[in-house]
Amino acid sequence: MLGLLGFYDELDDCSGRPNGSIRDAVRPVGEPDEKDLVAYLDAGHVLLDVMEGGDDVITGEAHRHSLGCSSLLTDGTWLWRQDFPHYVETHHVALPDAFIAHVRSLNHRMPAIDVAQFAPHYDETMPLVGWASAVPFRSTATTLVPVPRPVTSKAQFDAATSGRDRNRPHGSWGRPRKPRRT
Secondary structure, X not given: OOEEEOXXXXXXXXXXXXXXXXXXXXXXXXXXXXXXXXXHHHOOEEEEOOOOEOOOOOOOOOOOOOEOOXXXXXXXXXXXXXXXXXXXXXXXXXXXXXXHHHHHXXXXXXXXXXXXXXXXXXXXXXXXXXXXHHOOOOOOOOEEOOOOOOOOOHHHHHHHHHHHHHOOOOOOOOOOOOOOOO
């Protein structure tokens, strides 16, 4: 079975998720190599790409992983939601010691995944996170090789968001539109 990261009660409609409450995991400071850990999480292999949006469950604000937040990523040993790096870098949520040791042993580099070894772990884990319909694992590749993909940094997202807020036209965005003439 894959190790699970970031499957908190607040991120789903049902309680009793594998990682409990996110509020219990928040810490004042993160690991010394938190930036590298976040980069590692951002570089994960995308298993399921989900088209949905979600805000930070602690602050209620949009964040850099709001779009596609519950998409699933892996390194072949661990499984996490796409928005998990946001909670690590912003709220310094606790990471399992086994995960930290695993990532450090890889020098913070995403490994390739041997599909034949990975598939049984995937099939066992997906029903636990609500994705029984995604079983069995299907891939024509024998090895999943890490592919660099563009990921917006927190600084880039924050700069773009504040710029967008400054450029709003005068008037209320919440005001309903006038009805169209028929």
